[in-house]
Amino acid sequence: METEGIKYTGSKRLIIPYILELIKTLNVKTVLDGFSGTTRVSQALKKSGxxxxxxxxxxxxxxFAECYLMNRKPPDYYLPIISHLNKLKGRHGWFSENYGGKPNGGSSVQGDGKKRIWQVHNTMKLDAIREEIDNIAKNEIEKSVLLTSLILAMDKIDSTLGHQVSYLREWAPRSYSTMKMEVPKLIIDDKDHKVFQKDIFELIKNIKVDLAYFDPPYGSSNEKMPPSRVRYASYYHIWKTICLNDKPNLVGASNRREDASDTISSSVFEDFRKTENGKYIVSEAIKKLIVNTSARYVILSYSNEGRSTYNEIIEMFDDLKLKYDVLEIDYKKNVMAGMVWTKEWLNGTAENNQRNIEYLFFISRDKAKKFIPIESIKKQKEFDFRAYVPA
Incomplete structure (x- = not known):
């Protein structure tokens, strides 16, 4: 199953097969993707019916969600529009001034001492195309499709390690290419999908679904790492600016949006502090999320690199007397490591510190259904990971 998206810290591209495998045994029709990010999971869920x-x-x-979930027009409709945008002559505008750089013999450091994310021949195209999208888009959904295409194109020719907090000192080879928009891999159906941009705690008060999938942002588990290093709003601030085209005030070496600063844009799920009882604030937020979600089934995706620990989450579920199970996926091995039956924290050894483990916590409130989803995957021994990973 193919999905698409930008380079993204925390992307769930590799675990989509496991999520779908868990859900398919259940009587589920409606699913909430509560922290949709690049929308790869939402795309896969829509494709799965x-x-x-x-x-x-x-x-x-x-x-992205409006592009992949709400659009009803076929790809052929967008072909001439995107062809027109690709043919526009570039111009030196706001994006070129702040994010475009000259080749400089391979160095991205410009005259002001700052590195740039794109070479100027691409930001000039960005400047021209972004203004034209506002002029020609007939409605918000069409605009979202065109903006998605533009962001995907710019993501392919950037000079970063996958985020926008800092840029490479030497131009990445891909940055010399010329950006080219393509029609996104649209998914057309007649279902009543919905897109929200709300605080998750407000949303779950007023929404009814069969299953809720939660993949909250992770605060780092490294006590020495400042929390400012893991703010998702800072990681992808330029995508917000491209969407809004609002030419905001910029700060710092990477020309971040002023409203993407750590103190303004932080999430409770990225909080590094502890409560008076010694629990991480993020753990309390996860508890609040689970307690207030009315869905019959909940899947919580969480990494061993997150601020909240495996032990804390398991103890929380036990205190709430939840019926749950845990699937552990080892990214290093690219195979399913199996179910976790112990409460031993897995970061206790040097070997485990090198592992990138994703946990899928499956919670069931369905008293009528036998509790078997994870067991059904476990019987497959080693899940054929590479055969099912979406592109």
């Missing part, structure tokens, strides 16, 4: 409710506070995530 579910009615998807997608939510994220990021502007660019909402744009």
């Amino acid at each position: 579910y009615t998807v409710f997608s939510n994220d506070t990021s502007v660019w995530s909402k744009v």
Whole structure:
């Protein structure tokens, strides 16, 4: 199953097969993707026939969701529009001034001492195309499709390690290419999908779905790492600016949006502090999320690199007397490591510190259904990971 998206810290591209495998044994029709990010999970759910409710506070995530979930027009409709945009003559505008750089014999450091994310021949195209999208888009959904295409094109020719907090000192080879928009891989159906851009705690008060999938942003588990290093709003600030085209005030070496600063844009799920009882604030937020979600089934995706620990989450579920199971996926091995039956924290050894483990916590409130989803995957021994990973 193919999905698409930008380079993204925390992308769930590799675990989509496991999520779909868990859900397919259940009587589920509606699914909430509560922290949709690049919308890869939402795309896969829609392709699998579910009615998807997608939510994220990021502007660019909402744009992606409108493109992949709400659009009803076929790809052929967009071909001449995107062809027109690709043919526009570039011009030196706001994006070129702040994010475009000259080749400089391979160095991205410009005359002001700052590195740039794109070479100027591409930001000139960005300047021209972004203005034209506002002129020709007939409605918000069409605009979202065109913006998604533009962001995907710019993502392919950037000079970064996958985020926009800092840029490479030497131009990445891909940055010399010329950006080219393509029609996104649109998914057309007649289901009543919905897209939200709300605080998750407000949304779950007023939404009814069969299953809720939560993949909250992770605060780092490294006590020495400042929390400012893991703010998702800072990681992808330029995508927000491309969507809004609002030419905001910029700060710092990477010309971040002023409203993407750590103190303004932080999420409770990225909080590094502890409560008076010694629990991480993020753990309390996860508890609040689970308690207030009315769905019959909940899947919580969480990494061993997150601020909240495996032990804390398991103890929380036990205290709430939840019926749950855990699937552990080892990214290093690219195979399913199996179910976790112990409460031993897995970061206790040097070997485990090198592992990138994703946990899928499956919670069931369905008293009538036998509890078997994870067991059904476990019987497959080693899940044929590479055969099912979406592109």
